[in-house]
Amino acid sequence: MATVSMTVNGKSVSGEVEPRTLLVQFIREQLHLTGTHVGCDTSQCGACVVHVNGDSVKSCTMLAVQADGSDVTTIEGLANGDTLHPMQEAFRDNHGLQCGFCTPGMVMSAVDLLKKNPKPSEGEIREWLEGNICRCTGYHNIVKAVQQAAQA
Amino acid sequence: MDGGRKDAGTRVRGGVHSAERHDSAHKHVTGAADYIDDMVEPVGTLHAYLGLSEAAHAEIVSIDLTAVRSAPGVVDVLTAADIPAVNDVSPVHAHDDPVFAEDKVMFWGQPVFAVIAESRLQARHAATLARIDYRPLDAAIDIDAAMAAGGDLVTKPLKLERGSVDKALAEAPNRIIGNMEIGGQDHFYLEGHIAFAIPGEDETVTIHSSTQHPSEAQTLVAQVLGVAANAISVQVRRMGGGFGGKESQPALFAAVAALAAKRLNRPVKIRPDRDDDMIATGKRHDFKVAYDVGFDDEGRILGVEGTYAARCGFSADLSGPVTDRALFHADNAYYFPHVRLKSLPLKTNTVSNTAFRGFGGPQGVVGAERIVEEIAYALGKDPLEIRKANFYGPPGRDVTPYHQTVTDSILDRLVSELEISSDYQARREAILDFNRQGGVIRKGIALTPVKFGISFTATWFNQAGALLHVYKDGSIHLNHGGTEMGQGLFTKVAQIVADCFQVDLDRIRVSATSTEKVPNTSATAASSGSDLNGMAAQNAAEQIKQRLVAFASEKWSVSAEEVTFGPGGVCVGSKTVPFDVLVAEAYMARVHLSAAGFYKTPDIHWDREAGKGRPFYYFAYGAAVSEVSIDTLTGEYRVERTDILHDVGKSLNPAIDKGQVEGGFVQGVGWLTTEELWWDDKGRLRTHAPSTYKIPLASDRPRIFNVALAEWSENKERTIRRSKAVGEPPLMLGISVLEAISMAVASVADYRECPRLDTPATPERVLMAVERLRAHGGAEA
Ligand code: FES
Ligand code: FES
Numbered sequence: 001m002a003t004v005s006m007t008v009n010g011k012s013v014s015g016e017v018e019p020r021t022l023l024v025q026f027i028r029e030q031l032h033l034t035g036t037h038v039g040c041d042t043s044q045c046g047a048c049v050v051h052v053n054g055d056s057v058k059s060c061t062m063l064a065v066q067a068d069g070s071d072v073t074t075i076e077g078l079a080n081g082d083t084l085h086p087m088q089e090a091f092r093d094n095h096g097l098q099c100g101f102c103t104p105g106m107v108m109s110a111v112d113l114l115k116k117n118p119k120p121s122e123g124e125i126r127e128w129l130e131g132n133i134c135r136c137t138g139y140h141n142i143v144k145a146v147q148q149a150a151q152a
Numbered sequence: 153m154d155g156g157r158k159d160a161g162t163r164v165r166g167g168v169h170s171a172e173r174h175d176s177a178h179k180h181v182t183g184a185a186d187y188i189d190d191m192v193e194p195v196g197t198l199h200a201y202l203g204l205s206e207a208a209h210a211e212i213v214s215i216d217l218t219a220v221r222s223a224p225g226v227v228d229v230l231t232a233a234d235i236p237a238v239n240d241v242s243p244v245h246a247h248d249d250p251v252f253a254e255d256k257v258m259f260w261g262q263p264v265f266a267v268i269a270e271s272r273l274q275a276r277h278a279a280t281l282a283r284i285d286y287r288p289l290d291a292a293i294d295i296d297a298a299m300a301a302g303g304d305l306v307t308k309p310l311k312l313e314r315g316s317v318d319k320a321l322a323e324a325p326n327r328i329i330g331n332m333e334i335g336g337q338d339h340f341y342l343e344g345h346i347a348f349a350i351p352g353e354d355e356t357v358t359i360h361s362s363t364q365h366p367s368e369a370q371t372l373v374a375q376v377l378g379v380a381a382n383a384i385s386v387q388v389r390r391m392g393g394g395f396g397g398k399e400s401q402p403a404l405f406a407a408v409a410a411l412a413a414k415r416l417n418r419p420v421k422i423r424p425d426r427d428d429d430m431i432a433t434g435k436r437h438d439f440k441v442a443y444d445v446g447f448d449d450e451g452r453i454l455g456v457e458g459t460y461a462a463r464c465g466f467s468a469d470l471s472g473p474v475t476d477r478a479l480f481h482a483d484n485a486y487y488f489p490h491v492r493l494k495s496l497p498l499k500t501n502t503v504s505n506t507a508f509r510g511f512g513g514p515q516g517v518v519g520a521e522r523i524v525e526e527i528a529y530a531l532g533k534d535p536l537e538i539r540k541a542n543f544y545g546p547p548g549r550d551v552t553p554y555h556q557t558v559t560d561s562i563l564d565r566l567v568s569e570l571e572i573s574s575d576y577q578a579r580r581e582a583i584l585d586f587n588r589q590g591g592v593i594r595k596g597i598a599l600t601p602v603k604f605g606i607s608f609t610a611t612w613f614n615q616a617g618a619l620l621h622v623y624k625d626g627s628i629h630l631n632h633g634g635t636e637m638g639q640g641l642f643t644k645v646a647q648i649v650a651d652c653f654q655v656d657l658d659r660i661r662v663s664a665t666s667t668e669k670v671p672n673t674s675a676t677a678a679s680s681g682s683d684l685n686g687m688a689a690q691n692a693a694e695q696i697k698q699r700l701v702a703f704a705s706e707k708w709s710v711s712a713e714e715v716t717f718g719p720g721g722v723c724v725g726s727k728t729v730p731f732d733v734l735v736a737e738a739y740m741a742r743v744h745l746s747a748a749g750f751y752k753t754p755d756i757h758w759d760r761e762a763g764k765g766r767p768f769y770y771f772a773y774g775a776a777v778s779e780v781s782i783d784t785l786t787g788e789y790r791v792e793r794t795d796i797l798h799d800v801g802k803s804l805n806p807a808i809d810k811g812q813v814e815g816g817f818v819q820g821v822g823w824l825t826t827e828e829l830w831w832d833d834k835g836r837l838r839t840h841a842p843s844t845y846k847i848p849l850a851s852d853r854p855r856i857f858n859v860a861l862a863e864w865s866e867n868k869e870r871t872i873r874r875s876k877a878v879g880e881p882p883l884m885l886g887i888s889v890l891e892a893i894s895m896a897v898a899s900v901a902d903y904r905e906c907p908r909l910d911t912p913a914t915p916e917r918v919l920m921a922v923e924r925l926r927a928h929g930g931a932e933a
Contacts, residue, residue, distance in 0.1 A: 037189075039343070097638075134342070140814040140853060
């Protein structure tokens with residue numbers, strides 16, 4: 001067992017983990033932040049995307065011990081109190097979700113895109129989101145949502 | 153009206169025909185929507201994991217689970233011997249779907265045992281430690297092998313026949329005989345299977361199951377445990393996608409969790425990882441269609457004979473109704489004057505295939521569109537011309553192969569509107585010009601229609617219930633038998649109730665589907681969710697409304713006609729009483745403010761033996777035009793543009809309906825192009841993760857994507873607010889992409905040969921088709 005400490009959604013947290021514990025397990029099972037989902041277990045679907053030190057990361061691909069000392073943001077930490085992040089608002093208002101299982105990871109990825117490329121073209125949005133699978137929406141409204149957020 | 157939120161004074165917020173957001177949208181974007189794996193686990197929760205077989209067909213010689221039992225954290229191990237009552241979860245009670253394999257395994261990946269441990273990781277590790285000896289038996293993995301081995305069937309086949317097909321074919325001026333392979337599809341719901349059982353007192357157990365069919369899970373768990381259905385409560389608030397994959401398949405997981413929970417008297421959760429989910433649960437059936445079509449020189453179909461062979465897997469599951477539905481849609485939108493269609497639900501040593509959006513119908517439709525292509529290429533015409541020449545029409549050309557008369561076809565109008573709005577003719581000309589230049593990149597364009605029959609073909613499933621409470625503070629609690637899997641059913645049904653009472657949508661809370669609240673429900677499937685549950689909820693609301701009207705008319709001495717529900721409150725004669733005031737008064741006067749609603753679809757009947765009846769209440773229609781480019785050196789392609797015009801009758805919620813159309817289309821394109829399931833010769837599924845099984849990504853979406861609803865359409869039948877079902881039909885709009893690719897391929901042989909592109913039309917298959925057509929002497933134009 002190892003002790004890890006990190007800042008998650010602005011709060012400092014620490015916990016005992018096995019060396020092989022994944023960041024997503026730490027977040028979901030020890031911190032009980034269940035908005036981050038597990039869709040594929042194998043770093044392909046993007047349902048588990050969080051931000052680590054400002055960059056989007058598939059949290060099933062990272063060990064909890066690798067995130068030791070980092071600043072982590074999950075979907076639960078994105079809104080400012082009751083005020084949604086513009087990306088959350090855009091997904092909600094543009095029907096960029098159906099079952100919603102992919103949504104937290106999608107939103108976290110898209111937020112990172114706009115940080116790195118504030119005015120992406122439609123093609124750039126589609127390419128960036130290649131690491132996030134959505135089985136329901138056909139991506140149409142998701143791309144629309146990201147475009148709207150980019151204008152916000 | 154597609155207006156979204158309207159002025160609260162003139163219209164309630166969130167009534168029918170408005171573009172309300174999904175009721176959980178806010179929770180989804182904030183991560184607050186709970187799926188089963190997100191629920192707080194009670195202290196003492198255990199985790200189960202399945203041990204899967206490693207042989208496609210074999211006798212089990214011995215099972216040694218010693219190492220499993222002694223692995224760290226393991227609490228219990230379950231095998232067939234531990235099942236208290238019946239080792240079967242067949243949804244059709246065929247007794248061929250064991251929870252755990254007994255003496256024989258029937259496919260590679262079949263559950264043989266389950267291990268229960270303190271943590272999921274421990275259970276997962278322990279499950280790998282079993283030593284099972286098998287004596288291999290002959291295995292039939294695919295359709296050809298099953299036929300070669302004698303063609304065992306998992307269920308009784310269906311035959312549909314009308315007219316004198318042999319004579320029609322023999323006398324037809326033109327005749328083509330061909331074959332088509334149509335691939336299967338994995339559901340890849342983003343949330344995999346999961347069940348979480350919490351033991352209760354006596355024989356009771358509550359199971360949170362990611363299921364489209366709580367009542368069936370309840371029935372089958374009761375059967376496995378040997379208890380009455382009233383001991384089993386199945387609940388589901390939402391699924392992370394279902395697509396048919398969670399119709400019959402969840403029962404096994406629910407049964408394992410419930411069995412372990414009762415044995416150990418502790419909560420038990422089971423969630424396979426994605427790879428095991430893909431290996432151990434059923435998929436869309438792949439088909440081989442053999443067709444024989446006779447037609448005249450104008451391209452009018454004179455007769456069709458077809459055999460629809462399906463890989464069903466080792467058990468019946470839902471293969472009977474799935475293969476039936478393939479036949480029901482083998483005509484798609486076309487009149488076959490003489491016809492004979494047969495299904496062959498073949499038994500194979502693979503996972504038992506199951507429901508998937510369209511339920512066999514899409515495979516039938518793809519076959520029909522292949523027939524159209526054959527005729528078009530044989531006559532050197534635009535396939536669209538052949539389609540129009542064969543659409544169901546006036547009396548004399550309006551009877552289906554199952555003897556139902558098509559009375560509501562709107563395809564003539566819908567297709568011509570789309571043809572114009574998409575500029576089909578000019579673009580086709582431009583593409584023909586482009587291809588004439590003979591470059592490496594070739595283009596194709598196709599307009600394909602869909603007509604889809606709405607109703608469960610098992611007539612008794614076409615019933616639904618709802619439970620509605622109005623509390624004395626005027627808030628409303630809604631529950632119904634339908635399940636929410638992202639399709640927006642909860643939103644739509646709540647809109648209907650809001651409209652009945654003329655109250656704002658946020659006054660209504662929809663609660664998790666529960667077998668305790670509404671019993672004996674049907675699966676949320678066959679696109680019927682809002683048709684059935686919407687009507688049941690409306691029925692419940694009307695009952696309460698009538699009681700309120702009677703109360704108000706008596707109390708304020710006005711006639712019942714003078715009591716009307718409006719957005720500003722309830723008008724009673726000349727005065728307006730706010731809804732919650734009326735409710736509070738009614739409570740004090742001891743008016744019953746709760747109702748159970750019920751609905752059954754009228755006018756449908758089906759005689760399977762005779763192959764005759766009216767299995768469908770109505771048809772939903774749609775059409776799509778897609779344009780693609782292919783690279784003739786690599787077989788790669790991309791969708792340049794898609795235009796869709798789809799019929800949902802008078803839409804209950806245009807935003808949600810459009811979302812279904814877009815998502816269904818993309819899922820259909822994935823099925824027909826990139827999603828390839830591949831079993832090796834040992835019967836192992838080798839495509840069991842998105843790394844090897846290619847699901848459409850954001851970058852695969854058409855470059856230009858125009859989606860419209862046929863706003864003028866209104867259901868001719870008295871469905872809920874004249875709307876139409878929307879879940880399944882749009883999947884088949886994806887066929888436009890397949891046919892556009894086919895046209896691009898055909899260009900290398902100057903459109904003289906039908907490319908006979910099987911599906912999925914992967915780049916490899918497209919490249920091989922290009923090479924084949926070139927080898928056949930396709931002199932470049
Ligand atoms: S669960 Fe992490 S990428 Fe799918
Ligand atoms: S909304 Fe269901 S997977 Fe994206």
